[in-house]
Amino acid sequence: MRAPKAPKVVSLGEAMIRLTPPDHQRLLTTDKLEIHIGGAELNVAVALAQLDVPAAWVSKLPLNALGQRVCREAARFGVDTSAVLWHPNGKMGLYFYERGAGARAGTVFYDRAGSAINFLDCEELDWDFIGQAQIFHITGITPALSERARKLTENALKEAKKRGMTISFDVNYRSRLWNPEKCRQTLERLLPNADIVICTERDGRTVFGWMGTAEEMGQQFLLQFGVRAVTVTQGARGVTLVTSEGTLFESAIGTEVVDRLGAGDAFAAGLIFGILHKDLHLGVRYGLAMAALKHTIPGDWFIGSRQEVEELLTGEAGGVRR
Amino acid sequence: MRAPKAPKVVSLGEAMIRLTPPDHQRLLTTDKLEIHIGGAELNVAVALAQLDVPAAWVSKLPLNALGQRVCREAARFGVDTSAVLWHPNGKMGLYFYERGAGARAGTVFYDRAGSAINFLDCEELDWDFIGQAQIFHITGITPALSERARKLTENALKEAKKRGMTISFDVNYRSRLWNPEKCRQTLERLLPNADIVICTERDGRTVFGWMGTAEEMGQQFLLQFGVRAVTVTQGARGVTLVTSEGTLFESAIGTEVVDRLGAGDAFAAGLIFGILHKDLHLGVRYGLAMAALKHTIPGDWFIGSRQEVEELLTGEAGGVRR
Amino acid sequence: MRAPKAPKVVSLGEAMIRLTPPDHQRLLTTDKLEIHIGGAELNVAVALAQLDVPAAWVSKLPLNALGQRVCREAARFGVDTSAVLWHPNGKMGLYFYERGAGARAGTVFYDRAGSAINFLDCEELDWDFIGQAQIFHITGITPALSERARKLTENALKEAKKRGMTISFDVNYRSRLWNPEKCRQTLERLLPNADIVICTERDGRTVFGWMGTAEEMGQQFLLQFGVRAVTVTQGARGVTLVTSEGTLFESAIGTEVVDRLGAGDAFAAGLIFGILHKDLHLGVRYGLAMAALKHTIPGDWFIGSRQEVEELLTGEAGGVRR
Amino acid sequence: MRAPKAPKVVSLGEAMIRLTPPDHQRLLTTDKLEIHIGGAELNVAVALAQLDVPAAWVSKLPLNALGQRVCREAARFGVDTSAVLWHPNGKMGLYFYERGAGARAGTVFYDRAGSAINFLDCEELDWDFIGQAQIFHITGITPALSERARKLTENALKEAKKRGMTISFDVNYRSRLWNPEKCRQTLERLLPNADIVICTERDGRTVFGWMGTAEEMGQQFLLQFGVRAVTVTQGARGVTLVTSEGTLFESAIGTEVVDRLGAGDAFAAGLIFGILHKDLHLGVRYGLAMAALKHTIPGDWFIGSRQEVEELLTGEAGGVRR
């Protein structure tokens, strides 16, 4: 008889219903909205599951059609949602995203205040389930949601640490949720628990005020918070990986952009794939390939396979295969 | 030079963005959502404006693309929204509507808690503007939203009364917002201010526990609350109008149903049209024709013209004119 | 080597681009329009070609993408358009059609004034090509378009007559193009050339003022204009066929309605099929089946096959075959 | 730690990609096709999983995007597909479905010859996994596919029987796959293994030539094949349940029809739900409610919940709840 697959990676965070005007329309005038699901931590779990890494996501969702939709869609892509908790009449987090085009910037605005995850406490979570995994992934978005969500994050990090999990932390500063000062103060408490940190160069500057090179920024993380490894993502240029053993830069893979959101999370999934294979360089390369592929796919999720990632990395992709 | 048209009817209430799966899809699986705007009181103003009755709607909206969309769409159909107030970072009320089909019931669920209108107080409103109108239209939905919205309703009724406006009140019981007992207690305070009441037979039974005929129900409203006229809407059968001068029944106009929501508000608009023409029977007939037409139009709004209403009433409509 | 198939039926008339809001939308608000092609005489040729009857259509079209589209679509369904004439910078006839639903009537409005066919004269037509056919089909729409089109109709009827063609004439009164009086006067000149006439009971009353039964109406056509056979179509009820040999009534086949336009032309095609098979009763039965099927198909055209017509007539259709 | 849920019901059969023109279009002209997944046995598993019955489906699928899609979609609705087998370069079964409307019959045509399931042998299946379940569900479609698939069916029935599973068998005669004579011969070998049989009145007449009442038909199944219970489905009328303890008729629930396919499978799922609850009458009532709801949902699958089924049965559904 088939044994259940325990997750190797568990992420914790909010997932939202994302509503997007199609075909470059504006929110002011579109008569239809595309429906997708997005949330940094769930995005990572979805991407990992498609690389055949057993992945679970934990959160609290409202017990209605939208909450159920989130779980069903996650299950569709292989994410274990059996430990998700339900709020009997809670609010589903939503966000509206206009893609923009050329000179017109993309815009996001949230309708997530008071959503179900803000009623989730660390002790409600099934830590025996979570603790089976090797890696616990979390981001700087959750503590920005509310005071209770901040405590949830803090306690969850301690609980994961206590169980010997490797902690992956994506800074993900969100200016629509808090300000740099508040973010910095919170992260200074949380980051000492992290093993691996992912941070954009821009967030490094905005939140921590670090003005040096990407390498110097990475070293600051190592020095100040004692983390083992940092990737500093530098937008369309590439990624700098800094560990105690040295620094490494990998260029981004250029691509046409269909949908920009979720690319950072696709990168994080690739990096975690590398951690699981004890090869951070592989992780960076996977992450960059997955971020490039994600840019070509509508919605927040990387929809693809390990084979596609490898073909892109080995240069076998391109043109039309027939 | 053109003088500004003062409104003849002003309504007050919440408008929401409505999101609906197309083509009989389910919310759990649809990949697109149609976007419409709905709110009982705005629906009435939109329908009146299309009969060339100067109509305004007052409310509070969040200052974002969704709030602006509501005003722009209302303006598109001729509603004066110049007295709407803005909440700098408030929440837009939303609702999700699955149309259903045959054996599958339609379902609505709201995401409107804490929306901008719950931050509106009576004294913020421009009563000099509102007071120009002859009729003030309001429904039993607003007092169900929150304690503050209940006070808003109560004070607005007093203010309108003070200015000699005719008050039209649509009971509109919403089981997802409160219970019959709470509704009844509130309406008992509010209805003595009303001149004209619109109530479904079902709400009469549920909220007030009146088990008699539609005529008896109407007379209860006259006796208990001192209103001048009541229409008791009896679903697909028709409407009973009860005034001190007597009772009158008018049959509903049968139709294929494309979208059920907003038909009651189209009826209310027709009735108010009759009040303005000092002919309640005309109002009931207009209301029934407009409700029938509304059933054939996607969204909450009656989109049409006085000519179409009259052609339906005189039997000139039907088939294809070419 | 394959010999070219000479047409058995040729029709003459205007084809228009038809623009229709999808999904019960209104023309006032829809953001998309479906594009179809319609024109009574072309509709008949398209339906006949799908029954494998060699059919051609002649007209004048503007030499632009819309005119070319008409010819390409007709060719797609097997209609010979090789004798169509081109106006180097003419106007394409257009019409806007709102389908309506239930209480809301369907509406058509035309934008066809001055279109290319109004620049077509009888002598421009390739009568050697047309004259190969057995049947010439024409309707009361063409003479309503303009004085020049009236002359075209009159001369074409004479020319066809001269060549011994059987003339099929569909009355098709269009109130948006002329009035009953003008129509009657014109038809009194044209109909004596006709062999077979198709007329709705309603047009019989409106144009000729005949108030008797369908049978009496048919006999009027025989007496007054000397035609050989008449079908009086009585809407959802059925069709009365009147010839010198007697009268016959056939009931309509009930159906859900997807798109009402073109059903009369599908009937005409079925009738002409019967004429070609020297069996008018068969023609009426084919016509009614084709009209029923047409009602279920979006656009003005019968899209189907002789097999489907026969299965509907023999009752083998119904349910889902799998 | 969470124990894996063993399936209570396992079904075996082919799933196909279904391609359907939207909006009443014809296959000859539509420019888009809707993509759904259908297959009688998978349809049943999907419906059961949504009633929270642990259900698994076994089959063989091609290892390409279409095969993976089938598994992902099944997982989305909670079906365990962990025991599905993969054909490295097999063909995905397809079918094209035109919905029809009114007088126009729906049509199905298959492109499933030589598909992956025709390369599946009984011994490849993980019988330890399947054997955990209480019920094994199979239909008369599988043995119609090919000689190898007939053997698969026969051997699977024996294997399931050997393990003490209750066998549910849906006759499902498919005239496009074989003829009545061949079907009857095969079923005469297979049905003696069945415990519960589902058969339409029409299939009873076509395949077995039984011309009596539904009750008599049911008794024939009991007598001839020794099955414990039979439901004879009588289209829009209802269902007759025949067991050794007697006969029971339950009326169908009328409904508007959005998509006809899969309703029989939704009924089967409800019946199996009743078997699991040791209440066949409950099963018939659930089945009829689920079939009615299925008719209102695009695609082959019942998308819904136990709560909706119960509300329909208790009459709480109807209108719009808000």
Next chain:
Amino acid sequence: MRAPKAPKVVSLGEAMIRLTPPDHQRLLTTDKLEIHIGGAELNVAVALAQLDVPAAWVSKLPLNALGQRVCREAARFGVDTSAVLWHPNGKMGLYFYERGAGARAGTVFYDRAGSAINFLDCEELDWDFIGQAQIFHITGITPALSERARKLTENALKEAKKRGMTISFDVNYRSRLWNPEKCRQTLERLLPNADIVICTERDGRTVFGWMGTAEEMGQQFLLQFGVRAVTVTQGARGVTLVTSEGTLFESAIGTEVVDRLGAGDAFAAGLIFGILHKDLHLGVRYGLAMAALKHTIPGDWFIGSRQEVEELLTGEAGGVRR
């Protein structure tokens, strides 16, 4: 009480219904058409209203659903259409636009001959209403429509001049309406009334035969017609502003192109914004930002806000704000 806002800018010209194949389809084959509204002068009014500049548009429209649609859409974006005149059974101007892509050029063809505006005379206009505004905006398209429209333009310019309005004139040569020679002759009569002229470098060469630099072209306008200021738009390069006080060049803002039409009108609106703020340099910068944003929006209209224009100019836009 709220005073009516008098318009600051009034434009006069034709608006058309624009029909466009979606998704790079061709007019020959597309099965849907997007519906937008376009007309150079209305486009300008719509853009200004969204910058919160009170703007009105005057014209003559047919009294049907298409004509009403134009007014409702204009009202939706805040344009005052209260002075529009109605033709009881006139023709709506239409145009068909294929966007093209890469090597395939975009194409426009008109169906506007004999449309309602060709029945508008200067004296029908409400000059007391128009005369309240500071700026009167008109283009070289109107005089190209017909002799009567040429007279309308000439008389309207005189009337506006008489009332002391500042006249903004956009040359907008349309080769499908007339030839360069005829255009030049007409403009030589009209332009002496203009205060501000907008002209593309290409039109300057084609119509006036001026072969010098953009600056020299601007000076020609000053010298020959006595205008106060000219902007010479040089496609993707930028704009040269020439006044008696000197010359100034501003570069265009590069952008991905979603829909090319209306960008020139968005520029004109920005320039007029600058005129109202007595800062032509600001106007040029606004115009270029608005033209860039317009390129990213489907349809002819700039849909946006002053805030977006400023963010683009200050470089705050870019990426995704969240």
Next chain:
Amino acid sequence: MRAPKAPKVVSLGEAMIRLTPPDHQRLLTTDKLEIHIGGAELNVAVALAQLDVPAAWVSKLPLNALGQRVCREAARFGVDTSAVLWHPNGKMGLYFYERGAGARAGTVFYDRAGSAINFLDCEELDWDFIGQAQIFHITGITPALSERARKLTENALKEAKKRGMTISFDVNYRSRLWNPEKCRQTLERLLPNADIVICTERDGRTVFGWMGTAEEMGQQFLLQFGVRAVTVTQGARGVTLVTSEGTLFESAIGTEVVDRLGAGDAFAAGLIFGILHKDLHLGVRYGLAMAALKHTIPGDWFIGSRQEVEELLTGEAGGVRR
């Protein structure tokens, strides 16, 4: 009377229904598929017919809605399909195409095994009809389909040769149908019959192992197979034409890409146009222009006109003409 136009070019090969996710969706998740028709040889005939070259296509198709659709669509664009043969219950070839974007490669997978064309023998074809044409066009795809199709190709080449037709052969290596070795062996037998060969540089390397320049590759074809002319297509760079009279290189025309498939066939059609005009250089230039235009059009087919090709070649295209 009109004489039938005999074809000047006849092509032989398989056409498939192509199914493509819209809007950059993935096959795994899209809910709709666009339907197009593709097949190298039919694509060529369609493109030629639009240049007003009488063109026919011969093949065998299944007698169902999909097979009929292929013929109707071909007829729509002017291709003579009167000599196509029908398989009473054959399989329609299908292929699924994901367009890809940027870093994500396009992918094609076929479902064409055992399709109707594999049941076509050379002697079934109407060679008197085919033999009227000047040019016979065929590709390396047909012999890759099956042994019977290989024989069909071989015999058809001989038959065409015998009748003095000029043979145009497009190598078109398909890695999903066979391997380079098998392809080479087959082509070595077939190519000596060819007059004109079209081959991509990549196929030259893969199939024949030729590693030299494009010119050298062309000369190999001349030497080894005795063909009269070869075009070596070098992707985005251009085309090298090699004949006994010398070599000529023409650059490709850059363009945005909407749909990549069918561009090679559009080139082939242009080249054949040149052959018919006895001007191979013209053919190469037409081919490159047609390939560029094809890249901008959804589907496999060049939809356009000779005028558009010439405007692109003379540089008159570009921008928006209005």
